[in-house]
Amino acid sequence: MHGHADDLGAVEGVVARFDGGLWDRRWDAGILVPDVSYEVLPVVPVEPPPTTIFCVSTPVMHSLKVGEIQRALLQAGFDPHGIDKRYGKETAKAVIAFQRKKGLLVDGEVGIKTATSLGIAL
Numbered sequence: 001m002h003g004h005a006d007d008l009g010a011v012e013g014v015v016a017r018f019d020g021g022l023w024d025r026r027w028d029a030g031i032l033v034p035d036v037s038y039e040v041l042p043v044v045p046v047e048p049p050p051t052t053i054f055c056v057s058t059p060v061m062h063s064l065k066v067g068e069i070q071r072a073l074l075q076a077g078f079d080p081h082g083i084d085k086r087y088g089k090e091t092a093k094a095v096i097a098f099q100r101k102k103g104l105l106v107d108g109e110v111g112i113k114t115a116t117s118l119g120i121a122l
Contacts, residue, residue: 051122054087055109061087065122069110072118073098 032038054061054069067085073094074080078101081090092108099106102117115122 051112053109053111054122055107056087056089056092066091068120069095069115069118072120076118 052065054066062085064085066087067083069087070080070083070085070091073091074083076098078094078098080094095110095114096106096108098104098118099108099114104114104117110118110122112122
């Protein structure tokens with residue numbers, strides 16, 4: 001599999017572009033491969049993106065915005081199994097179904113594109 005990564009700025013982050021179907025995946029973490037030498041570079045401060053990306057996490061994301069996401073999903077016909085303001089597995093399943101139906105990147109996360117399609121602002 002061949003590909004590259006693009007830095008799309010503070011909002012979109014670093015996105016992998018791989019031949020073979022793994023397109024537009026955001027990178028949140030990196031790995032170090034054993035037996036490979038890495039040079040030490042100076043630390044560069046990075047500001048977090050201005051928008052939160054809502055996803056299944058530990059601890060569970062719990063906020064009024066998650067409740068707004070759940071209400072928007074329900075109104076669009078995708079049941080998150082309750083409006084509990086917690087971004088759990090059922091909310092993610094509803095997001096995935098919504099993303100499939102709308103032709104969005106199916107990752108179960110609510111970023112700017114999915115939120116816009118839901119008719120909400122992050």
